[in-house]
Amino acid sequence: MSTNNPVVALRTLLGSAWNTFATERDPRLLLWLATPDESRMVEAMVVAEGDARVAEVPDLFVQVRAPFVDAVQYGAAVRSELLQQYESSWEALPESERPPRFVAQPGELQATAAAFVAHHEKVFEHLVLVLRPTEVEDDAAYASWLAGAAVAAAPTSRLRFLAIVARDADGEALAAAVCEQAGGRARVEKLDLNMPALYEAMSRQAGDLGSPGGRFRHLFVQLTNAVGAGDLSQAQRLAQSALAITQAQSWPSLAVAVHFALGGGFLSAARPQDALSAYQAALAAAKSATAAGAAEGAGLELRSLFAIGSTQVRSADYLAAARTYEQAAPLATAQADPLMQLESLRMAAFCHEAAGSPERAWQHAQNALTVAQAMPPDARATSTLPYLGEAITRLGQKNIPGLTPEVAAQRVASLLTAH
Secondary structure, three states: OOOOOHHHHHHHHHHHHHHHHHOOOOOOEEEEEEOHHHHHHHHHHHHHHOOOOOOOOOOEEEEEOOOEOOHHHHHHHHHHHHHHHHHHHHHHOOHHHOOOOOOOOOOOHHHHHHHHHHHOOOOOOOEEEEEOOOOEOOHHHHHHHHHHHHHHOOOOOOEEEEEEEEOOHHHHHHHHHHHHHHHHHEEEEEOOOOHHHHHHHHHHHHOOOOOHHHHHHHHHHHHHHHHHOOOHHHHHHHHHHHHHHHHHHOOHHHHHHHHHHHHHHHHHOOOHHHHHHHHHHHHHHHHHHHHOOOOOHHHHHHHHHHHHHHHHHHOOOHHHHHHHHHHHHHHHHHOOOHHHHHHHHHHHHHHHHHOOOHHHHHHHHHHHHHHHHHOOHHHHHOOOHHHHHHHHHHHOOOOEOOEOHHHHHHHHHHHHHOO
16 A cells, blocks of 8 residues: 555555554553544544555554543443444445354453454454543553453453553553553553654645745644644744735734634743733734634633633633623624523623622622523533532632622522522
8 A cells, every 4th residue: 555645655654553563462452642632643543444445453453432430440331342343344245244143142352352352253353442431530440451351351462452542641650550550461652753743844845835824734733743742932933824825815813813823832831921912913814814804703702711710710810801701692692502601690700709709700600500490401411510519619618798698509509509
């Protein structure tokens, strides 16, 4: 297969790294330390390997995204995901191509996996359970589970686990704990895929670099790469060039993206005042987009206001933040976005409380409560209602006229039990 495509080249590199591990005798678990972008690249490889037309690895990959709550629950979730994906794949095959159906017996993950690979002796080399939990409630418990799974898989020579772990201090500590407990049954490798170079290569390959759109695309890729590398001087130079294009072409919405990229870089570098200036510039560009009739303009204004408010909170400028969130609330209302409306009012209440104005905070909290009670239950379940409840409880202790602790408790109860 040609490697002129940089994505295909990286996928081949990942497949080769996996094959090297999979053919070794003792290890059963590989932990890949990866950045978020590298994790997405691994996911792309796993998805591609599921397509027999382009697969490069002779193994069967089954990706599991179930959250890790506890060891018993997680083992059952992994087993369930394996069987569900198998059933879906088997049913999708034409009848003439279906192998004899695997029927799982009641049991735990390891026994089911061993029976599964024995049943498919000539279909694939290894069964690979790719573990990427959406959430891990207890790192120590997850590390113990991974180590136990690796050790328990020792008798099953065709079973492998691949765990994707964040490449940060917590992820490295988790991987070290796994390897210590699993001995020679687990190995950790740090991916180094040079994703910034991939993105630039993709942009160059997309071509059209002589047009304003192509030049902007390439500058923006370089800008985000510079921000990711912490080179803010270079990022600012690239941002100026990109903004010159957005101004010449009357692309205010794209200017918002440039200012946001810079703002994020400044926040990461602990430069909140510079970040605030960037987000205020984003707000100005968003307003220009709205004035020009861009459909996304109002949404960009709202997003910019939230970025400004968050930065002001980070700088403990609570009164300014309260005013910012007060500006955001009517925008959210106009866009019929109750989640953002609730969050605008909740944060306005929080900021007034922090600024020493509990009466103003209570006014906004009441308005937020009204919004919350009008929301559908499913939307309410994914909102920040519990934090609003905590705020109302706190405010009940501050001698606000008409709001006693008992009234606050009733408000919180109505908030959290409303259907």
